[in-house]
Amino acid sequence: MATILIIEDDGAIHSLIKEALTLQRFKTISAYSGTEGKLLYEQNPVDIILLDLMLPGMDGEELLREIRNDSTIPVIVISAKNDQASKLELLMNGADDYITKPFDVKELIARINIQLRHAAKVLHNETEEVRYKDIRVNMDTREVKIIDEVIHLTGREYAILLLLLENPQKVFSRANIYESVWNEPFFDSDQTINMHISNLRRKMNAQGANYIKTIWGIGFKFD
Incomplete structure (x- = not known):
């Protein structure tokens, strides 16, 4: 309950x-x-x-x-x-x-x-830890570290990061991200996804992790 x-x-x-x-x-x-x-x-x-x-x-x-x-x-x-x-x-x-x-x-x-x-x-899909270059995600505590510095993410930001992190090099459209993270059909404007990606980038870039790439006209990928 x-x-x-x-x-x-x-x-x-x-x-x-x-x-x-x-x-x-x-x-x-x-x-x-x-x-x-x-x-x-x-x-x-x-x-x-x-x-x-x-x-x-x-x-x-x-x-x-x-x-x-x-x-x-x-x-x-x-x-x-x-x-x-x-x-x-x-x-x-x-x-x-x-x-x-x-x-x-x-x-x-x-x-x-x-x-x-x-x-x-x-929770169902979690493993002990996910790593990618300087990024470490503890799946038990949902703690995200970049070069041993903790970054604080919202629930949506965490879910988007995990989606991209577990599928490096795969390009996700805004609709792909919305339907995977929000778990409902994409009906919102691009502003919602753009805002969350922008906020996630800002927090990651502050620690020198510039891994989220924009593929113009298509979407985003982790590189």
Whole structure:
């Protein structure tokens, strides 16, 4: 049974989410402020975090940064912000998915299940360690090191890196990457994949690992 941490200060929305998750046999933990959410996250093993942005105490964006300092746990942001710039910024800062208020509960459940299936798929396929040149990936802890320096990746970035790393020289289109990592048909714009690749490159390049190549008009490969 998956455990989901709900961090949402609106009582009505919080109750709606909690009831829907309980009906789906998920275990839930409730937090009504960013500060409380951080404390409960640190004290409890959870599988997914549902995170509002406009929270009392520590806001959702700050809390997301705190979580990404030491964890790749899937985080689905639930927010009234619906502009493209805000969504892209949150995804770049570590969110694995983004759903806009008001939302359909069935869609939220579907997005949660996608995250769980992806996490299970990664776990099922894991080996002790994957190496490529200066890169080492510990499949048990999901720790990524480049020349013995740890780099902190989001869940999506980690999955994209692993996909490319396990298939060096193979060219992946944006649709290939989306369908492999998101585990659903490709329907998004190229911006989502481009943003995740850009963020992953930035973190890797900071450690001198410039291995992700763009094949213009086709996609990306690990070289």
